[in-house]
Amino acid sequence: MEKVRISLLAKELGIKSAILIEKCHEKGLSHIHHHANTLIPEQAEMIKQLFQPVKKTAPAKEESKIKDVVAKQVIERKKEDKLTPQTEANKVVKPIQPGKVVRFNKDVPRQQGVAKFTPVKTFWKKKHPHGFVQHKKHARLEEISEIKKPIVRDKETKVVMEPPITVKDLSFKLGIRANDIITKLLLEHNVRATINQILNEDIVQMLGIEYGIEIEINKRDAEEERDFIIEQGPTRAEDRVYRAPIVTFLGHVDHGKTSLLDSIRQTNVAAGEVGGITQHIGAHKVEMNGKYVVFLDTPGHEAFTSMRARGANVTDVVVLVVAADDGVMPQTEEALNHAKAANVPIVVALNKIDKPGANPLRVRQQLASLELIPEDWGGKTQFVETSAVTKKGIDTLLERLLLESEILELKANPKNQARGVVLEAHLSEGRGVVANVLIQDGTLRQGDIILCGKTYGRARLITNDRGVEVKDAGPSTPVAVADFSEVPEAGDKFYVVNDIQKAREIAHERQKKERESALSKHQHVTLDSLYSKIAEGKVKEIRVILKADYKGSVEVLKKALEELSTTEIKVKILHCGVGGITESDVLLADASDALIIGFYVTTEDKARILAEEKGVDVRLYKIIYDATNEIKAAMEGMLEPESKEVVLGQVEIRQVYNISKYGNVAGCYVKTGKITRNSSIRLIRNSIIVYDGKLESLKIVKDDVKEVRAGFECGLKIANYGDIKVGDIVEAYEIQKIARTLTG
Numbered sequence: 001m002e003k004v005r006i007s008l009l010a011k012e013l014g015i016k017s018a019i020l021i022e023k024c025h026e027k028g029l030s031h032i033h034h035h036a037n038t039l040i041p042e043q044a045e046m047i048k049q050l051f052q053p054v055k056k057t058a059p060a061k062e063e064s065k066i067k068d069v070v071a072k073q074v075i076e077r078k079k080e081d082k083l084t085p086q087t088e089a090n091k092v093v094k095p096i097q098p099g100k101v102v103r104f105n106k107d108v109p110r111q112q113g114v115a116k117f118t119p120v121k122t123f124w125k126k127k128h129p130h131g132f133v134q135h136k137k138h139a140r141l142e143e144i145s146e147i148k149k150p151i152v153r154d155k156e157t158k159v160v161m162e163p164p165i166t167v168k169d170l171s172f173k174l175g176i177r178a179n180d181i182i183t184k185l186l187l188e189h190n191v192r193a194t195i196n197q198i199l200n201e202d203i204v205q206m207l208g209i210e211y212g213i214e215i216e217i218n219k220r221d222a223e224e225e226r227d228f229i230i231e232q233g234p235t236r237a238e239d240r241v242y243r244a245p246i247v248t249f250l251g252h253v254d255h256g257k258t259s260l261l262d263s264i265r266q267t268n269v270a271a272g273e274v275g276g277i278t279q280h281i282g283a284h285k286v287e288m289n290g291k292y293v294v295f296l297d298t299p300g301h302e303a304f305t306s307m308r309a310r311g312a313n314v315t316d317v318v319v320l321v322v323a324a325d326d327g328v329m330p331q332t333e334e335a336l337n338h339a340k341a342a343n344v345p346i347v348v349a350l351n352k353i354d355k356p357g358a359n360p361l362r363v364r365q366q367l368a369s370l371e372l373i374p375e376d377w378g379g380k381t382q383f384v385e386t387s388a389v390t391k392k393g394i395d396t397l398l399e400r401l402l403l404e405s406e407i408l409e410l411k412a413n414p415k416n417q418a419r420g421v422v423l424e425a426h427l428s429e430g431r432g433v434v435a436n437v438l439i440q441d442g443t444l445r446q447g448d449i450i451l452c453g454k455t456y457g458r459a460r461l462i463t464n465d466r467g468v469e470v471k472d473a474g475p476s477t478p479v480a481v482a483d484f485s486e487v488p489e490a491g492d493k494f495y496v497v498n499d500i501q502k503a504r505e506i507a508h509e510r511q512k513k514e515r516e517s518a519l520s521k522h523q524h525v526t527l528d529s530l531y532s533k534i535a536e537g538k539v540k541e542i543r544v545i546l547k548a549d550y551k552g553s554v555e556v557l558k559k560a561l562e563e564l565s566t567t568e569i570k571v572k573i574l575h576c577g578v579g580g581i582t583e584s585d586v587l588l589a590d591a592s593d594a595l596i597i598g599f600y601v602t603t604e605d606k607a608r609i610l611a612e613e614k615g616v617d618v619r620l621y622k623i624i625y626d627a628t629n630e631i632k633a634a635m636e637g638m639l640e641p642e643s644k645e646v647v648l649g650q651v652e653i654r655q656v657y658n659i660s661k662y663g664n665v666a667g668c669y670v671k672t673g674k675i676t677r678n679s680s681i682r683l684i685r686n687s688i689i690v691y692d693g694k695l696e697s698l699k700i701v702k703d704d705v706k707e708v709r710a711g712f713e714c715g716l717k718i719a720n721y722g723d724i725k726v727g728d729i730v731e732a733y734e735i736q737k738i739a740r741t742l743t744g
Contacts, residue, residue: 003039003040003041004038004041004044005037005038006021006024006034006035006036007036009048010035011180013051017035020047021033021034023047024039024043024047027046027047029043157212158215158216159173159208159214161204161217162217163198163201164198167181167182167193167195167197167199168195170199171195173215174207174213176211181193181207182194182195185207188210189203189206190532201217204217239413239414239415240412241411241475242291242410243410243411243412243476244285244291244410244476244477245293245294245316245317245401245405246314246315247315247316247317247401248315248317248319249261249295249319249349250318250319250335251320251331251335252322252329252330252331252335254323255321255322255323255326255329255351256323259351259389260321260349260351260386261297262388263388263391263394264295264394264398265286282478283297283423284478285465285476285477285478286398288399293398293401293405294476294477294478304339304342305341305584305588305591306490306491306587306591307490307491313342314438314440315344316344316405316408317345317405317408318339318342318347319346319348320339320346321351322367323352323355324350324358324359324360324363325356325359326352327359327366328370330577330578330579333575333577334588336370338584340574341574341575341588341592345407346372347382347384347397347400348381348384349384349386349397350364350383350384350386351387352388353385353387354387354390354392364377364383367381382404410476412475413442413475414442414443414474415442416441416442416443417495417496418439418441418445418448418473418494418495419439419441419496420437420438420439420441420444420493421437421438421491421492421494422436422453422488422490422491422493423436423438423478423490425488431461431483432482432483433455433482433483433485433488434482434483435482435484435488436480437452437478437479439473439474439479441475442475443472443474443475444459444462444473444479444481446460446462446471448496449497449498449499449500449503450481450484450497451495451506451507452492452494452495453489453510454486454488454492454507455484455485455486455487455488455507456484456503458483458500459481459482460482462481463480464477464479465478465479524589524593524594524614524615524617525542525595526595526615526617527595527630527634530542530634530635534568534635540568540569540570541570542572542631542635543589543593543595544594544595544597545575545588545594545595545597546558546575546576546597546599547576547577547578547580547581547585547597547601549601549688550578551578553624554576557597557624557627558576560624560625561573561597564628564631569635574592575588579601579687579688580598580603580688581601581602581607583604583606583607586607586610586614586616586618587610589611589616590614590616594616595617596619597619597620597621597627598619598621599620599621599622599627600689601620602682602689603618603620605650605672608647644736645733646733646735647673647732647733648676648679648732648733648734649670649672649674649709649732650672650673650729650730651668651671651675651708651714651731652668652669652729652730653666653667653668653730654667654669655667656724656726662717663722664724665715665717666715666717666728667715668716669713669714670709670714671710672710673709673710674707674708674709674732675695675732676732677705677706677707678695679695679733679734680693680694680732680734680735681694681730681731681732682733683721683724684731685725685727685728685729690723690728691721693718694719695716695718695719696717696719697715697717698714698715698716699714700713700715701715716730
């Protein structure tokens with residue numbers, strides 16, 4: 001037997017919940033105090049009868065009855081007030097919606113169905129079953145001028161909406177007040193929202209079900225790619241041919257990525273060709289024994305991950321370049337973790353093998369400890385010893401890459417219309433907008449109409465990676481294409497379409513949608529939203545990026561976090577390292593939907609700004625068990641109220657003065673934000689926190705001051721600590737208490 005909620009019944013009848021509650025009291029249903037209370041079907045039907053539309057023959061008679069009933073209630077309440085004027089605890093509190101502000105003003109004109117209250121001087125608080133409600137003392141209910149009649153309107157049964165969908169949009173489409181939607185989200189779904197807040201699509205669908213309206217979300221952009229592929233017609237198995245693997249070089253700086261790449265290209269340049277490669281277009285194609293390999297010229301794993309975050313997963317194989325004389329370095333581990341997160345095969349190039357200090361066995365052991373086991377040791381990773389100077393191992397590396405691609409069975413259909421991704425784009429004098437693109441499927445021909453992100457155009461000029469003009473280009477081919485209406489962004493997908501008018505309309509629509517969704521960002525998993533996402537089945541794995549002050553701390557914390565894994569939810573450490581939290585860490589978290597946990601380290605300024613822009617959750621801890629306990633609590637939905645750390649500013653120590661009987665004093669310059677006399681501070685040296693405490697004094701020249709802002713110099717002394725050095729950073733921060741909410 002399905003019960004009926006008061007708020008829904010009131011909406012159906014077109015009256016206020018408060019009036020419906022009073023009617024329930026008249027009928028002896030004293031347990032009804034709030035719009036969220038429910039009635040059994042028989043009770044609901046009884047109440048409905050009271051609000052049935054009256055017959056035209058006697059409209060005044062029924063209205064008069066209702067007026068008499070309400071007037072009688074008013075008189076009874078007046079009597080109660082006279083009998084017990086000082087005993088406010090005995091007064092019946094009219095149920096109201098939680099969080100709703102009740103205004104009392106004698107100047108407000110009487111409205112239909114709204115009680116008018118007289119103004120008073122004092123306030124008092126009465127404990128209401130649904131929270132503290134603010135009331136006026138000795139408030140007097142005057143008689144109601146008119147009774148609001150039921151509103152009868154045609155109800156929509158189906159609406160079509162395009163994301164992003166805000167509360168305001170939903171209110172307009174459904175014909176339901178925004179405040180009612182916000183209240184419903186808070187009370188029934190534990191989601192705190194504002195009128196302009198963009199709602200999760202699952203929440204939108206749920207609201208549609210609850211309001212009895214089918215909501216169709218038109219994901220035009222998501223459907224466009226499928227539509228473009230369908231336009232091409234079915235692909236027959238015999239039309240699919242082998243395509244060249246697309247390879248990215250990653251590794252530590254100065255380990256020879258660029259030199260190795262240049263060596264491969266120079267080896268492949270035809271004999272007698274003057275000038276070698278004449279145009280840099282972000283990728284190049286190398287031939288070996290009639291087969292090809294395409295190499296992407298990325299500046300590092302940050303660019304690799306940034307493109308992946310935009311949905312441009314163009315890499316088939318990653319070559320991890322490690323110098324045989326230097327071994328595994330911090331950036332080597334970072335690059336490896338970025339490659340693992342992309343879930344692509346890895347081939348290791350042990351470079352600089354010709355150097356006197358080369359020790360390939362040691363490097364193999366180091367990489368084996370990072371789960372890259374060589375094939376000759378029983379693992380699955382291919383290792384190739386190379387030298388950019390002597391050209392040793394170049395051919396072997398190409399052979400291994402071709403072998404890896406055969407295992408992957410990379411195929412494409414050259415008969416299709418082209419589609420692919422933008423690697424780089426720029427405005428060229430004489431040629432207009434030029435986009436360097438990589439064709440992933442199909443064949444691009446001169447004159448083809450191209451839709452690319454928020455821009456479109458014709459392929460009037462196509463040049464290959466050697467600067468030679470070509471009439472067409474097939475799968476896995478990097479080319480430069482001119483011209484477009486605007487400069488596209490790196491990572492934008494492109495498609496060949498048949499109608500330029502269609503391409504123009506879609507490009508303009510995307511531009512419009514981008515402006516509308518400027519506030520719309522991908523909502524990453526955070527500790528606040530973790531439990532709700534687990535409950536919804538959206539999260540099966542908690543991905544974590546871990547940074548700490550020492551290697552020992554990293555290992556202990558990594559083990560402690562991994563032990564939180566259960567049979568349903570796994571905690572996976574994507575990357576861990578020593579040092580502060582960098583932009584690279586944030587980019588990896590953004591692309592992989594991961595949390596960042598820092599232990600006794602700080603976040604670089606640029607990384608902090610980027611994390612705020614991307615919505616990446618960064619958590620800093622000083623006690624290991626605080627980190628593990630908080631994540632465990634988040635997994636169980638038992639988060640305590642949050643203490644949020646807010647960084648106020650950063651101060652650079654430029655001079656250190658030793659004053660007798662006083663100790664070391666720092667002469668400083670405020671780089672960002674501000675520092676206050678009462679703020680907490682931490683002393684940072686090489687991105688590691690060496691001390692956390694308070695200030696003893698803050699001065700400008702000889703005067704004590706409460707705060708110093710960016711661009712000014714100051715002197716300061718740290719309380720109970722004197723080990724300060726030139727170049728140290730003093731970071732000022734404060735702790736704010738914020739009520740934690742679990743939002744989906």
